[in-house]
Amino acid sequence: MRTMILLSAIPGSGKxxxxxxxxxxxxxxxxxxxDELRKVHFGAVxxxxxEQELWKLFLEGLNAYDKEEEVTVIADxxxxxxxxxxxxxxxxxxxxxxxxxxxxxxxxxxxxQNQMRTRDRVVPDKALESLYQEFEKPxxxxxxxxxxxIFVGKSFVSEKVKEMRVD
Numbered sequence: 338m339r340t341m342i343l344l345s346a347i348p349g350s351g352k353x354x355x356x357x358x359x360x361x362x363x364x365x366x367x368x369x370x371x372d373e374l375r376k377v378h379f380g381a382v383x384x385x386x387x388e389q390e391l392w393k394l395f396l397e398g399l400n401a402y403d404k405e406e407e408v409t410v411i412a413d414x415x416x417x418x419x420x421x422x423x424x425x426x427x428x429x430x431x432x433x434x435x436x437x438x439x440x441x442x443x444x445x446x447x448x449x450q451n452q453m454r455t456r457d458r459v460v461p462d463k464a465l466e467s468l469y470q471e472f473e474k475p476x477x478x479x480x481x482x483x484x485x486x487i488f489v490g491k492s493f494v495s496e497k498v499k500e501m502r503v504d
Contacts, residue, residue: 340409341399341432343425343483345416345475346440347468348460349451351493355438356411365407369398371414372458382458396428403431417472419479426482437475437483441490444469 342359344352353370360366372382374394379387395414402408410432416422426435442450447469451460460468480486 338407338434339403339432340434340436341429342409342411342436342438343416343422344411344413344438345422347415347447347472348465349447350440350442352413352440355489356413359411363409366409366411367402368411368413369395371395399429415468417468419473419476422479423482434484436485436487438487438489439475441488443491446491
């Protein structure tokens with residue numbers, strides 16, 4: 338079975354950590370990450386000067402594995418709006434299953450986890466706030482497009498944050 342998992346959340350929510358953990362537990366899983374594509378193709382994860390080309394590479398990356406019989410591909414990007422979620426579902430037609438994973442991590446926790454990242458991956462506070470404001474809850478029409486929708490809650494936060502007892 339060919340499965341595409343689309344992650345959806347603001348930076349600092351744990352998308353990349355979740356993707357790496359999933360990959361470690363499931364053979365033949367590939368991660369297509371917008372941050373890694375920026376780093377490889379444009380020199381830095383925070384280089385936003387080539388976004389049109391980046392998103393073309395992102396979609397090509399997702400579809401690069403769709404001929405394998407048993408494969409899971411994780412789309413690691415913010416995918417904050419229903420329009421983006423629908424776009425990636427509709428433009429990956431060769432997958433047998435599409436799963437949407439939405440992170441419901443409180444904004445304050447995302448802010449803390451964002452600051453815990455390596456310097457090159459920290460999103461400035463103003464940009465993080467803007468992305469938070471842009472986030473849309475999945476609507477019924479979007480949910481209906483996916484074979485499964487998983488909501489990841491605040492139990493999935495870094496151990497350091499848990500130790501801080503942030504609620």
